[in-house]
Amino acid sequence: MKKLAIVSAICFSSIALSGAVSASHQVSYSTDGYCALDNSFNKTQHQKRFLKAYADKLGVTPSKSFCKELRTEKFATLPAFDKSWNYSFNKPYAGSVRRLSTKVVKQLKANKALAKDVLASR
Incomplete structure (x- = not known):
């Protein structure tokens, strides 16, 4: 009975710790990040799929003109x-x-x- 209690305590504590660890590794998506990823000219199929997935998680696909404005704005603030x-x-x-x-x-x-x-x- 003691072994069962110890094993169950270890299992529940590991589950609680894994939940705390995953909560600290949250990913945030932004249009800046999308435009930085979209900046390459020769995209492979893998990169295109990655950008599509990123846009899906972002909820919107920024236009090329928006990314261009964002880049020029960043150059202006250098x-x-x-x-x-x-x-x-x-x-x-x-x-x-x-x-x-x-x-x-x-x-x-x-x-x-x-x-x-x-x-x-x-």
Whole structure:
């Protein structure tokens, strides 16, 4: 009888714990998430089915124009590229141990200039 009581107590406690764990792993669906997933150009059948399931759980399928507006809105809220790469000894942060090579610094400057041109052309 004691064994039955112990086994049943263990079973009920494990069921209660599994319910608490599953409640903490709730998934939230948003149009931002859908648009981020829909951003790829060459979609496989698996990706298309995943997007359809995501839209079903979301309750609505955001239009392409909505996702495009959302992307441009996010680009507009990015911080301006006004700071130049003036870190001493090619260290990205004060007190950092890591040092960037001259090649990496040149690439970062080139990418920064390119991003500035792209944002200016919009």
